[in-house]
Amino acid sequence: MVETVKYDPRSKFPPVDANSGKSVYNLLSGKYMKVWQGPQHPGITGNMSLELTVCGDEIIDCKTHVGYLHRGFEKLMERRRYIQCFPLVCRICVPEPDFNEYLFAEGTEELAGIEIPEKARWYRALTLEMARLASFLMWIGGQAAAFGMGTIGQWTVTMRDYVLDLFEELSGGRIYHMYIIPGGVRADLPAGFALRVEQTLAQIWKVLDDVELALMYNAVFKKRAMGLGVITPSIVDEYGITGPNARGSGIQRDIRKDNPYLVYDQLEFSIVTETGGDAYARTWVRLRETRQSIDLIRQMLEIMPTSGPFFQKLPNVLHWKIPGGQTYKKAECTRGEYGFFMVSDGTELPRRIYVRGPSYTHAVTLMEKLAVNVNIADTAGLMVSLHTYPPEIER
Amino acid sequence: MATERQERTIQEVKDSDPVCDGQAGLKFVHVGADQAVAYITRLRDVQGYTHLVFFTAIDYIEDSIFRLTYMVHNYASRQDLGVQVDIPRQGATMESIHHLWPHAATYQRELKEMFGIDFPGSPGVDDSFILEGWTGIPPMRREFDTKLYSEQTYFPRPGRVTHDTAAYMKEKLYPSEAETW
Amino acid sequence: MSLKDIIAPFSVWKRVFEKPYTNKKPIDTRPGAPRYRGFHVNDLDTCIGCGTCEEICQNVAIDMVPVRETRHGDSGLRPKMDYGRCCWCALCVDICPSGSLGMSNEYLWVDGDPEVFRFIPGHDEKSWNDSELGYRRAEGYDLLEGSRVPMPMLSVEESQKSFVEMVQGYSKEQAKAEADRCIACGICVATCPAHMQVPEYIKAIRDDDMVEGLRIVYQANPLPASCGRVCSHACEYVCAMKHKGEAISIRWLKRYIVDQIYLGEYSKILHECEPDNGKKVAIIGSGPGGLSAAYYLRLLGYAVTIYDANEKAGGMLRYGIPEYRLPYDQVEKDIEFIASLGVEFRQNARIGVDVDFLDIYGHNDAVFFSTGLSDPFGLDIAGEDLPGVVSGLDLLADVTHGKTPDIGSSVVVVGGGNVAMDAARTSRRYGAEVTILYRRREADMPADSEEIHEARGEGCEIVVQAIPLRIEKGTDTRLMLYWGKAEMVSDGPGKRPRPVLIEGSEEVIACDTVIPAIGQAADLTFLPQDIASRLVGKRGYVEVDEFHRTPVAKIYAGGDIANPKRDAISAIANGHSAAKGIDIYLGNFQD
Incomplete structure (x- = not known):
């Protein structure tokens, strides 16, 4: 599929220092210029900014700046009871908050030694896949819009809104669902929910067909995305790359398969990979994973139990002391490995909750590496192709 | 947790390939600060723990230590291993691991900013990461009081008054009654 | 690049003919989903103002403000929301023990004045106040436990054969589980005649700190072993958890604390008496009122003598309550600790027969009597x-x-x-x-x-x-x-x-x-006629003020003769108040 590799011979790059691997340049020479991109969303990547050093229209150095969305969640949770952390965690990642809710709940349950009912496990998995679907739909819009194809973004963001309608019906909230709570979930599926989910899925499936035609078989998109931001398999581990970014480089890894959680061991799916390693390959991975999510949701609705409890009673949450211990819980979100490292010291308040977001490496270290050589016009497309959400960097 | 802190020598942990127990596929191991980097290098290069999942610290202020936690992952055996290292809070310094994983530099930069733990030699470790222009103490240290900070920095909304249920009922139902003293 | 890559994108031109997705506001209104977490609704008649919503709110978005009249079991406070802080998580709805709080599915409200977004749901007029739709706690999901930990009891077949105590008491696990149910709202404190700090001693049970628990209990009740068994537990009738099912077993939790500590340990835990202040108080009747007054007066350094007509102290606790409800050794435990502080007991001393009332009156700085109702109808x-x-x-x-x-x-x-x-x-x-x-x-x-x-x-x-x-x-x-x-x-x-x-x-x-x-009536024949006639007011009660002072100088009264509640805990509270009154009267009081 890779037809051209974008190593533009036009530029005369400054020498690269052998030790640091960074370009050595003199800003006062007048040949180079600093450009500040952000902190407005470049595409739909969230608020962070790039300090670019350019030569002509090519980037020779990139420095990332984060901190525009820092709300100190990890610190705030140190002085909140476990149940009071529950409304906070979802805010760490806006487009798919459910992973925060799930991992926080799962970690709390493990530390407290609570088993949740079978049905709650299915509901959680269903919510997570719906969140993945919504997140992918929003991302497609960003990726297309970054290359000037805003219409595609309008279609998919609308589709995402229909998924949010389902979330609203299920949990009472569109963005912050606050549905997965320690002990299970907060409510049963509404009557006829499966039917409406299926209607929405069918609609999305059709839109995805159009997206493929308009985006993946589009000469403009191909021209710009191919060869952009190539991740070679050799740097995947070095840079801690996970999720579609790694799978786009042919790395067969998916936590849902490798360390199955919830009910993923009972579902049929295979790991989606591409070999190009560039923005185009990653787009294919994500598009196919979007369809995979639809398929998984359909599978789940088919075989999930319809009766039984969905919530396991907790001790009184107002003074719930959780035994001392530590755990790390992880799940495969749309961007890669999402994890919660939780430490309890036996009191009512958590000792430390650390949130591992995949964007932490993707948007900072990796972006700084990949941005070099890239045309200014492609930075937004590159950024989106790494699928980053700054709130999980800053937490 | 804070009380049972056993440190194993590198020889002890080297001899037994850390096998994680149970389905969780997660294990924690404690090593001394001087041996940690050597041990982690060995984990990466020999034992297949090629993925640095995250690197963070826990503040045990009551014991005057920071517990650094390096979470590494072995894709072949699908196991997570948390390497934990206790370092004194006073003048907290640790060897850098940015030469093992470039993105470790970001974690170390954050640890410097949020906990005040120094990693000499780590690229950009002294640059501000999230808190540009912050002059206070590193805010993730436990002595940093978020409530106090917010009370000093922001204004409460005027006109907000609340009542404690029991105290209010006393005031209303038995204000002067001679009861407990 | 193939030809397809040029042509394919044009195939989606067909979408031009599709209907737009957007709603035409305000022609099309889109109501929130039936479970939508919108602006709050509150049924003010069901709400009891316990403040648990405020307690769980991690955003500090809720203030408890006076709306209704304060009654027993209802603080009269109601939650006022600050939507500048609310994050719509609905934990307040989930935790609400009375189930009064909910959320409507209304989410559209535009106003230029930020102050209007601070209001009391259910009290301030809002279009959604009667909304049936909106978030409510779902069936099958509950953050609180409505049922009590069952108390191990003798079966009725067993119990009717003997005088063995029926209620066997909680084990540590049971007590902790029961104590865990408490939401510590403190509504019970006002209703307890002695205003015991119930949430605090229940917390001590959760923390497994019996020493602290006993200390808290004795602050307001020097007869906890007895009260922990036979108290009329007015507190449990107003308990917020009663609205969810069963009240917290407050009485038996108190008993649990006392049962865990031997009498011999008491002196190491509880307050020591102040040095003797040289003043003397006589107490007539060794029931709960008299014992309570004696305990608190003795703590303040008074020399206290109790006169009682029966062979043993305890009054109705001993003579009026059968052993299967209150074993004598438990009454004994309470009394012995009071006696160990140096309170003098004169049993078999009937006033007017064995001892002269005026004699006692003359030789003491104050007299407290709580002789109870001993004359059956x-x-x-x-x-x-x-x-x-x-x-x-x-x-x-x-x-x-x-x-x-x-x-x-x-x-x-x-x-x-x-x-x-x-x-x-x-x-x-x-x-x-x-x-x-x-x-x-x-x-x-x-x-x-x-x-x-x-x-x-x-x-x-x-x-x-x-x-x-x-x-x-x-x-x-x-x-x-x-x-x-x-x-x-x-x-x-x-x-x-x-x-x-x-x-x-x-x-x-x-x-x-x-x-x-x-029923029974008071027997005040032991009093000289002229004093008795000045003491007894309407309906046969002895008239007292809030410090249990009677119209006659130096004489204080409490217990069943002076209050209409006629239970042990009220008598204990009377004794306590009288002790304070006597202390103030005798000029010894230091705040």
Whole structure:
């Protein structure tokens, strides 16, 4: 599929220092210029900014700046009871908050030694896949819009809104669902929910067909995305790359398969990979994973139990002391490995909750590496192709 | 947790390939600060723990230590291993691991900013990461009081008054009654 | 690049003909989903102002503000939301013990004035106040536990055979689990006559800190071993958790604390007395009121002497409550600690017979009396002085004295209070067949519902709306009790219906013993006439002020003679207040 590799011979790059691997340049020479991109969303990547050093229209150095969305969640949770952390965690990642809710709940349950009912496990998995679907739909819009194809973004963001309608019906909230709570979930599926989910899925499936035609078989998109931001398999581990970014480089890894959680061991799916390693390959991975999510949701609705409890009673949450211990819980979100490292010291308040977001490496270290050589016009497309959400960097 | 802190020598942990127990596929191991980097290098290069999942610290202020936690992952055996290292809070310094994983530099930069733990030699470790222009103490240290900070920095909304249920009922139902003293 | 890559994108031109997705506001309105977490609604009549919503709110978005009148079981406070802080998580709805709080599905509200987004749901007029739709706690999901940890008890088959204590007490795990249910709202504190710091001692149980627990309990109640068993637990009737199901078992949790600590440990835990201040106080009656006053006065350094007519101290706790409810060793435990502080007990000292009242009055700086109600009401029917008619109180006292009561094989108890139940169940334990006659309906019975339930369980037959007519000598049995059926006649709205005899209905029960237990009156004959006449006010109560001072200088009174609640915990509270009053009166008080 890779037809051209974008190593533009036009530029005369400054020498690269052998030790640091960074370009050595003199800003006062007048040949180079600093450009500040952000902190407005470049595409739909969230608020962070790039300090670019350019030569002509090519980037020779990139420095990332984060901190525009820092709300100190990890610190705030140190002085909140476990149940009071529950409304906070979802805010760490806006487009798919459910992973925060799930991992926080799962970690709390493990530390407290609570088993949740079978049905709650299915509901959680269903919510997570719906969140993945919504997140992918929003991302497609960003990726297309970054290359000037805003219409595609309008279609998919609308589709995402229909998924949010389902979330609203299920949990009472569109963005912050606050549905997965320690002990299970907060409510049963509404009557006829499966039917409406299926209607929405069918609609999305059709839109995805159009997206493929308009985006993946589009000469403009191909021209710009191919060869952009190539991740070679050799740097995947070095840079801690996970999720579609790694799978786009042919790395067969998916936590849902490798360390199955919830009910993923009972579902049929295979790991989606591409070999190009560039923005185009990653787009294919994500598009196919979007369809995979639809398929998984359909599978789940088919075989999930319809009766039984969905919530396991907790001790009184107002003074719930959780035994001392530590755990790390992880799940495969749309961007890669999402994890919660939780430490309890036996009191009512958590000792430390650390949130591992995949964007932490993707948007900072990796972006700084990949941005070099890239045309200014492609930075937004590159950024989106790494699928980053700054709130999980800053937490 | 804070009380049972056993440190194993590198020889002890080297001899037994850390096998994680149970389905969780997660294990924690404690090593001394001087041996940690050597041990982690060995984990990466020999034992297949090629993925640095995250690197963070826990503040045990009551014991005057920071517990650094390096979470590494072995894709072949699908196991997570948390390497934990206790370092004194006073003048907290640790060897850098940015030469093992470039993105470790970001974690170390954050640890410097949020906990005040120094990693000499780590690229950009002294640059501000999230808190540009912050002059206070590193805010993730436990002595940093978020409530106090917010009370000093922001204004409460005027006109907000609340009542404690029991105290209010006393005031209303038995204000002067001679009861407990 | 292939030709397809040029042509394919054009195929989506077909979408031009599709309907737009957007809503045309304001022509199309889109209501929130039925579960939408929108602006709050609150049923003010159901809300009890416990403040648990405020407690769980991690955003500090809720203030409790006065809206309704404060009553027992309802603080009168209601939540006021600050939507500048609310994050719509609905944990306040989930935790609300009364279930009054909910959320509407209304989410559209635009206003230029930020102050309007701070209001009291249900109180301030809003279009969504009656909204049925919106978020409510789902069936099958609950953050609080509505059912009590069951108390291990002797079965009724077992219990009716002996005087072994029925309620066996919680184990540590059970007590902690029960204590965990408490939401620590503190609504009970106002209703407890002694205003015990209930949430605090329940917290001590959760923390497994019995020492702290005992300390808190003794701050307001020096008879916790007894109270932990037989308290009328007014607190449990107003408990916020009662709205979810069963109240916290406050009484038995208190008992749990006391049961965990030996008497010998008390002195190491509790306050020491202040140095003697040289002043003397006499206390007449060693019931809960007298003991409580004695304890708190002794703590303040007074020399305290208790005069009591009975052989042993404890008053009704010992002589009026059967051992299966309150074992004597528990009364003993409470009393012994008070005695160990240096309170002097003069038993078998009847005022007016063995000791002269004026003598006591003259030799002490103050006198507190709580002699209780010891004079049983008669049935006022023919034949009530026949042998075989014995009052409930006398029966219970006889049993305490170790006498086997002569009740024969069948007993009729007349009355529906706790004394009636105690007399009936005690008779059961002596092997008699027991019938309880009560004038009104079962719902009107003043006895605790569990007492009624247990009496029935132990085989007592309860006949309601039955009025005793006369007692005659029997042939096969010692007595014949004639009674008539009553019908309930309304006395107008808001008034308790009155039982009226149905003329001509007459039934008879052959029995060996009739036990009237229809209440008792104060016996103040020990007081000199001129003092007694100044003390007794309306309806036979001794008139006192808030510090339990009577109109006569130096004389304080408390307990059943001075308050209409007539239970042990009120007497304890009276004793405590009187101690403070005496301290103020004698000029020793330091705040």
